[in-house]
Amino acid sequence: MTFDINNVSPTIKHAILRSQVPMKTIGMEFSDLDDSKARQVVEAWVDTVTSGMVIKSPGSPSSGLGILLIGEPGHGKTTMASVALQALIKGMAFPTPRPGIFMDYPKFLRLEKESWVNEDAKKDIQAIYGDDLKSYVPLFVLDDLGKEYRTQSGWSENIFDALLRARFNAGLPTIVTTNVPMNKWRVTYGEPMESFAHEAFVSVVVESEMGDRRK
Numbered sequence: 001m002t003f004d005i006n007n008v009s010p011t012i013k014h015a016i017l018r019s020q021v022p023m024k025t026i027g028m029e030f031s032d033l034d035d036s037k038a039r040q041v042v043e044a045w046v047d048t049v050t051s052g053m054v055i056k057s058p059g060s061p062s063s064g065l066g067i068l069l070i071g072e073p074g075h076g077k078t079t080m081a082s083v084a085l086q087a088l089i090k091g092m093a094f095p096t097p098r099p100g101i102f103m104d105y106p107k108f109l110r111l112e113k114e115s116w117v118n119e120d121a122k123k124d125i126q127a128i129y130g131d132d133l134k135s136y137v138p139l140f141v142l143d144d145l146g147k148e149y150r151t152q153s154g155w156s157e158n159i160f161d162a163l164l165r166a167r168f169n170a171g172l173p174t175i176v177t178t179n180v181p182m183n184k185w186r187v188t189y190g191e192p193m194e195s196f197a198h199e200a201f202v203s204v205v206v207e208s209e210m211g212d213r214r215k
Helices: 010-018 037-050 077-091 105-114 119-129 155-169 182-189 191-200
Strands: 066-070 100-104 139-145 174-178 201-205
Touching (some): 010 077, 037 066, 037 077, 066 077, 066 155, 077 139, 100 105, 105 119, 119 155, 155 182, 155 191
Parallel strands (some): 066 174, 139 174
16 A cells, blocks of 8 residues: 655655655555566565665675666556665665665766766766765666667766666665666677676566556
8 A cells, every 4th residue: 555655754755755756656665566576576675675685785695786677668667666765765774865866867867967067966976876975875766778869989888887886886776677678788788787787686577467557
């Protein structure tokens, strides 16, 4: 069942609203989603994070381990990522002022470019990468990987590579949603990233029995 955002503590309410999860998903819980294998895997991953074995957990084999939600458009990847982020914000105490951020990949790339000339944007990027030890972002959702505009220089693909490696090495998990299946990552993002993704993510295929729910 959904939870009432006005009935949680002011700290949690502020963190969820500031996380930029899609407004229509605020208050949703796993019980609001189809009871699928994908949901079960994501719930198990959330439990692992909540147990303290993922975020900045020295020596843990799960340190920095994120989750990769793969599927066709309209099958619920974004909603599942939002539910997972809200569940973690509600269930954990965080030492930083902004425990989680939800951002689509094209917007992240715009923020990356803006950080070259804007000091506030630069601080946001540093927090997302985990560079700032006092204001890092423990949980980051990167939505819609694969919709970005690609150039011959491979700039956007290199940014994704740098982001994921920086967060993983800092022990910070990333939730990624994408319609690019893993067997195409070598072509799209390069062989090193395709290999690294197997270490950095639990890979989950999200497939709705209803097909594209938007139609």
